[in-house]
Amino acid sequence: xxxxxxxxxxxxxxxxxxxxxxxxxxxxxxxxxxxxxxxxxxxxxxxxxxxxxxxxxxxxxxxxxxxxxxxxxxxxxxxxxxxxxxxxxxxxxxxxxxxxxxxxxxxxxxxxxxxxxxxxxxxxxxxxxxxxxxxxxxxxxxxxxxxxxxxxxxxxxxxxxxxxxxxxxxxxxxxxxxxxxxxxxxxxxxxxxxxxxxxxxxxxxxxxxxxxxxxxxxxxxxxxxxxxxxxxxxxxxxxxxxxxxxxxxxxxxxxxxxxxxxxxxxxxxxxxxxxxxxxxxxxxxxxxxxxxxxxxxxxxxxxxx
Numbered sequence: 001x002x003x004x005x006x007x008x009x010x011x012x013x014x015x016x017x018x019x020x021x022x023x024x025x026x027x028x029x030x031x032x033x034x035x036x037x038x039x040x041x042x043x044x045x046x047x048x049x050x051x052x053x054x055x056x057x058x059x060x061x062x063x064x065x066x067x068x069x070x071x072x073x074x075x076x077x078x079x080x081x082x083x084x085x086x087x088x089x090x091x092x093x094x095x096x097x098x099x100x101x102x103x104x105x106x107x108x109x110x111x112x113x114x115x116x117x118x119x120x121x122x123x124x125x126x127x128x129x130x131x132x133x134x135x136x137x138x139x140x141x142x143x144x145x146x147x148x149x150x151x152x153x154x155x156x157x158x159x160x161x162x163x164x165x166x167x168x169x170x171x172x173x174x175x176x177x178x179x180x181x182x183x184x185x186x187x188x189x190x191x192x193x194x195x196x197x198x199x200x201x202x203x204x205x206x207x208x209x210x211x212x213x214x215x216x217x218x219x220x221x222x223x224x225x226x227x228x229x230x231x232x233x234x235x236x237x238x239x240x241x242x243x244x245x246x247x248x249x250x251x252x253x254x255x256x257x258x259x260x261x262x263x264x265x266x267x268x269x270x271x272x273x274x275x276x277x278x279x280x281x282x283x284x285x286x287x288x289x290x291x292x293x294x295x296x297x298x299x300x301x302x303x304x305x
Contacts, residue, residue, distance in 0.1 A: 001026045001220045004065030004107075009050055009097065012038035014172050015112065015165075016070045018212040023068065026216060031061055034071065050093035057100060066219050067109040069097055072142075076116070079138035090141035091148070098152045106158055109149060110215050113162040115228065115269060117143040125270040128164070128226045146226060153224055161218050163211075166230030166269055170208030170288060171295035174303060180205075180289070183241060184296045187248040190304075197259030199238040202266040204230040207283035214279045223277055231281055232271040247289040248297075 003026050010016040011032030020040045023030050030043040033056070037047050048055050050071050072090050073079070079086040094111070101109055116139035118130045134140040146162045153160035169180040185191040206229060214229045235243070245252045271281060 001216075003027045003216075003219050005061065005063045006030045006066045006068065007033065007060065007064050007106075008043075008068045008070065009033045009093075010070035010072065010112070011040070011043070011068075012036045012045070013070060014170075014176055015168060015208055015211055016068075017172055018170070018208050019068055019070070019215050022212050022216050026220075027066075029061075031064075033060065049089075050096055051088045053092075053096040053099070056096050057103075060100060060104075062104060064101070064104045064106045065108070067097065067101055067106055068112075068215055068219070069094065069109060070112040072112065074114075074138065076136050076138045079136055079141070083137040086137055087141055090138075091144045094145040094148055098148055098158070101158050102152060102156045108159045108219055109152075109161075110219055111145060111149050111160065111162045112215075113142050113146055113164045113226065114139065115164050115166060115230075115267060117146060117164065120264050121268075122265070125268045126228065127270050128228060128273055150225070159222060159224055161221075161223055162226045163214060163218065164226055164228045165211060166204035166206050166228075166267065168208050168211055169205055170292050172208065173292060174296055174299040179203075179237070179240065180244065180292065181296065183244045183252055184248065184293060185300070186254070187244065187250040187252050187293075188297065188300060190300070193241075193252065193254040194257040195237055195241070195254050196257050196263065199241075200236045201263065202234040202236045202268065204232070204234045204267055204269050205240075205285055205288075206230045206281060207285075207288040210281045210283050214274065214281070217279050218277070221277060227274050227277065227279075228269045228271050229274055229279070229281065230269040230271050231285065232269060234266060234268045235285070243286060243289055244293070247286070247293045 012034035
């Protein structure tokens with residue numbers, strides 16, 4: 001496998017860092033663009049905002065073959081409070097990157113997306129063919145980014161695929177604010193945790209290294225369009241608390257709170273397409289959580305020392 005000259009946006013982030021490490025094995029060169037500098041031996045790092053078209057086009061190399069586009073503002077709450085700012089990063093930033101790909105004759109772009117583009121499916125599993133009906137400004141920006149990348153693929157022969165990720169967990173989560181690191185902080189006595197409603201809300205969780213491998217695998221394929229990247233097996237909040245209690249060796253305390261208005265009851269995805277494309281999402285969640293805890297506890301202790 002040879003991916004040529006690779007560009008990774010958001011390469012200093014949680015998923016991006018894992019992806020950069022893997023991409024270095026299969027690339028002629030790797031350039032990382034992010035708002036935060038981070039050292040990956042062998043990769044070139046550029047600090048830039050993808051919504052700044054002038055800076056982006058001035059700083060990036062002329063020769064780009066493969067683009068992994070992960071840079072985004074991903075907080076649903078943030079999108080509710082600052083919809084314009086999230087639009088600027090997620091939509092304008094994606095458009096800027098697609099223009100860069102067009103002008104520099106990039107061959108392949110892989111976009112990190114989300115099943116939030118579909119919205120609330122109350123009956124059955126989410127499929128790639130499920131209609132786009134996003135319920136939040138965040139989901140709508142990701143839907144727009146998908147449509148833009150497909151349009152550039154059809155118009156300018158830039159082969160585009162959109163990876164719709166479920167809840168990603170794994171090593172490198174110490175600064176994240178999703179449910180897995182929140183529970184692990186509670187296990188360390190650094191925060192408290194509330195279960196909203198009955199705790200039977202369910203989500204799909206996928207291990208970060210499986211996600212990074214999926215990006216690499218698809219970069220070397222000719223598949224175009226959306227593909228769901230998830231475990232295909234959802235678990236409840238109550239079950240996740242028990243699993244993380246086992247992984248940490250701590251009986252994690254929590255309090256009860258009223259259900260959040262409008263919260264989706266569950267997310268269940270069908271990952272049959274990913275499997276048919278040869279993507280392996282096979283890390284057992286108990287094993288993945290044990291690895292996550294080992295990294296998380298040691299990292300947080302270092303950060304707090």
